[in-house]
Amino acid sequence: MIMPCIAQRDQNLCIFCGACRNSVTCPGGEVFSPDCIGCGACRLACPGSAIELIEDRGRRKNVCIRVNGTIFSVPEKITLKAALLHAGISFPHEERHCGVGGCWCCAVLADGNAVPACITCVREGMVIDTETYIEPGRVVTGFGPHMVGGVGTPVSIRNYSSPIEVACFTHGCNLRCPQCQNHIMAFTGGLEMKPKEAAVMLSNMRRIFRVHRMAFSGGECTLNRPWLIQAIGELKKLNHDEKSRIHVDTNGSLLTEDYLDELVGAGMTDAGIDLKGTRPATFQRVTGIRDAELARSYLENAWNSVKYLVENHPHVFVGTGIPYNRALISKEEVLELGERLARISKTVQVCVLDYRPAFRLKLEQPAVEEMIEIKKILNSAGLENVFVQTSRGHIGP
Ligand code: FES
Structure with a gap:
């Protein structure tokens, strides 16, 4: 069971440096928007430690995805990584990853394209392949x-x-x-x-x-x-x-x-x-x-x-x-x-x-x-x- 998360900013700790808006690759489009997928990249990049991930207990639709040929139903607006965990696929040596879309250790094929699972949003009908070899890439x-x-x-x-x-x-x-x-x-x-x-x-x-x-x-x-x-x-x-x-x-x-x-x-x-x-x-x-x-x-x-x-x-x-x-x-x-x-x-x-x-x-x-x-x-x-x-x-x- 996945509990979706969203990023929340503490206004008292925020130093208004703009790092979360200007340097993070936000898969929700804009930080703290209703489309936040709780990847946590902005939390790691925040110099003021002003961002936390909190569980989002609001109602969400589910979307259907196909992972290595099997169909799963997962909450919308979550990361591909979270969706894959839901499907029982974990990333080995996860502690050796960055979690912000930089190292691409978590790359999988989604609808035929290599994407970093930690900062990619799951979508209805997405076809995910974690088994085919992908030429390594990174930022x-x-x-x-x-x-x-x-x-x-x-x-x-x-x-x-x-x-x-x-x-x-x-x-x-x-x-x-x-x-x-x-x-x-x-x-x-x-x-x-x-x-x-x-x-x-x-x-x-x-x-x-x-x-x-x-x-x-x-x-x-x-x-x-x-x-x-x-x-x-x-x-x-x-x-x-x-x-x-x-x-x-x-x-x-x-x-x-x-x-x-x-x-x-x-x-x-x-x-x-x-x-x-x-x-x-x-x-x-x-x-x-x-x-x-x-x-x-x-x-x-x-x-x-x-x-x-x-x-x-x-x-x-x-x-x-x-x-x-x-x-x-x-x-x-x-x-x-x-x-x-x-x-x-x-x-x-x-x-x-x-x-x-x-x-x-x-x-x-x-x-x-x-x-x-x-x-x-x-x-x-x-x-x-x-x-x-x-x-x-x-x-x-
Ligand atoms: S863990 Fe580094 S890009 Fe996803």
Whole structure:
């Protein structure tokens, strides 16, 4: 039994930023309209935490849909995902999805077209096919040059005066970081792009800006594994010269040994992996993941990924990203983190990110002196290649 939901805004919490109207792909046409289908995309994207989903106990008609040949009757104005759940079809590994129409992990065929089930409205007579193979797609934007790069960019090549890398940003994320700095990409959907299209765009950018590095960032680019593997494979085909580098910047939470092997096999040469603490409670605070077991497994995946790459793929450049703000992580835990990382590799690159006010969290940006102290703590743990992001630019190693 499905209880339809609708989005409701708390006027006292709303900061009238317009994110729910301007950046969310609203399948109801307009947020808070009578046609709301309760997908919750606006709730995730709201910087003010002003939107809740409430059960809609009003009378609704039912519509008939055909799912893999069987007819079901489901309430009108609900998401395809909810309708499929009603039909007994669930999405495996749902915790690894975005829920906002960005990653397209939930894509199904509806009346012959691939659509993201999480933000698509069910309609009378719809024919849904969840069994036929669909070429992966996902929302990708922000193709362009970068002078600094990301966590997996070697600090030694940064020159701050000309591009060193071209990148694109995949939409959708499995984390819910309250201080997300890329929240427009993390929490919004849109039109899909096929892997080859993204690879061609990045390759063209590489030639325009005369760089050798090409990066996938996000959002979380490792969501929708088939898409990323194919995109890297296509990029490798288009850039088979020795100078080309393919960089993946990730929160690391979804990476497993076989996924890493597949990424390296496809052509990944550089990986930037976030280590958001050593303690699951810290990870939960930083990422907004409420499920303690899920947070623990996400955090361990990130740590295991760094270790696995260092030990098994030494030709891959590995950079790690560590969050710092005293409201989120203590200096004792930074030391613990440094010691754990030094046991894996003393020379791995470490970039400490000074978490500042962004999205929902009104943090106080750490002072430059505080960031230098964090660098010294990590150096004292045995790490040799540490630099910190500060309001005066990067400092170190
Ligand atoms: S879960 Fe539907 S697009 Fe990401």
